[in-house]
Amino acid sequence: MTAAIPWRQNRLIQDRIKRTIAYTIVFIMAAAYIFPLYWLIVTALKTDIEIFQQPPPIFPPNPQWHNFGESTTYIPFWRYMWNTIAISGLTVLGTVLSCTFIAYGFARIQWPGRNFIFLIYLSTIMLPSQVTLIPLYLIFRDLGWVGTFLPLVVPHFFGSALYVFLLRQFLLTIPQELSDAARIDGASELGILWHVMIPLMRPALAVVALFTFVQTYRDFLGPLIYLQNQQDWTISLGLKLFQNMYGAQWQLMMAASTLAMLPTIVLFFFTQKTFVRGIALTGLKG
């Protein structure tokens, strides 16, 4: 028994050393993760001379705050922002709407062959989008949709297997008695979905909406293929293609990039809990 005391102390010291090492590594890594964002903002605040100074000033002596304003006229920033938000908003609407119905059909109604069909549907998650890219482009072209938002938005009104899966998992946890009680009261399936399920599904729907928004907001390949008129571009297209066309005004590009990041970052800080819950949900599906 007496020997246990020094062993204990020894262990406490070891624990403390380990913890200090862990803290230090995490702190350094966190600094490394922040640095590019810091460098983005700092570069946005430099003059066009300071940009090319060697060694580069770690913080500009006279921050050029007006660069932010200028960057919104260097590219048609607000126009692109509006396009991006419009496309993302419609995509969120389509995804949430369609996935709610589909998930309800897969989770709350017993019909023969349900699980088998769900498995087939789920396998589409693993289909690389490049495989269907060309035929879809040709179909949308025949429809006269290329050059509009439609090819980017309309497919989302027909569900997305990943989010159907997520909502289905959530719906399966709701006790069957709730549905049965409503059915005895004569409620239709639509009525149950609307009055009973949707109020309970809100946290899961928020996850789907947020993830869809961020995903669409970040997209580059879709808009690159379908948006051909310069006034329809999203912010990602605008940032890249303007740089190609007029050469990089680095400080203005950085300012515009900073502004382009703000919506998702602000959204994250206001809805952090939803994001964290969503991440836990997506990881759980193994």
Next chain:
Amino acid sequence: MTITFRRPRLTKRQRRSLIIGLLFISPAIIGFFMFNIGPIIQSLQYSFTRYNILQPPRYVGLNNYRFLLEDRVFKIGIQNTLYMVLIGLPIHLVFNMLMALLLNTKIRGLSIYRSIFYVPSITPVVASTIVWLWIFNGQFGILNEFLRFIGLSPIGWLTDPKWVKPSLIFMGAWFGGNTILIYLAGLQDVPHDLLESAELDGANAVQKTFKITLPMISPVIFYTIIVNVIGYFQYFTEAWVMTATRDGAAGGVANSAMFYSMYLYQTAFQQFKMGYASAQAWILFMIVLVATVILFRTAGWVYYHAEN
């Protein structure tokens, strides 16, 4: 679906619920045929044709596939993509797991760290790649400035064919913080009593990690492997933005950053060889299919505990 209809003995109630069920999932059925199965089949058909959009597709048999076998850029694209899947991805996942294990040590300020690691992964790829372009810049970039400062010679991070893929992997780690959080969520679900009883049995930290923690979250690891393997076969935006030149070409010096999807995009939407690009798309489909089958077949290490 036809199977369920052919089954003879459905009661009236079952038939009713079948119809209602199918009605609810009808957007998925339509989407499945219109945006998945239909295009997959069409893409196979186009892959046997020469099609430049202006003239109708012309059947050329297996020519596209034959040309692909001798296409040097296509081969480089496959090699570079495999480089990312086989080297970049394991590096990312191991790194992300180490970070998650560190964050799981009841660290103070966890929610702040969580935000710091997560935020880069939700920034628009193009916007954050622009700052990385500047960080990697050969002449004025801060990385080379640092190398000069400690007395090393600068590196052509994006211009040296040897360095461009490692640079992309380096940048990719910064975008991958969501995997850290997925792992962390898994780690926090590992039952404490298991770890405690192992400790009482005299297991050290390394043993606990390899014998208990990692097996317990192996389903999560498996999920991230599947998702990221499929994701890396479609690797496009980062490399495109990093290497695109003013005339719309991309792929870096000597195609050192030419990835599968980039070549496919160029073939289809810059050279308008829809048939040739469709053949590439189908080969990609096959590769990803084989890769997922292999992953699922070798998933014996994935441990599902009783509750699941």
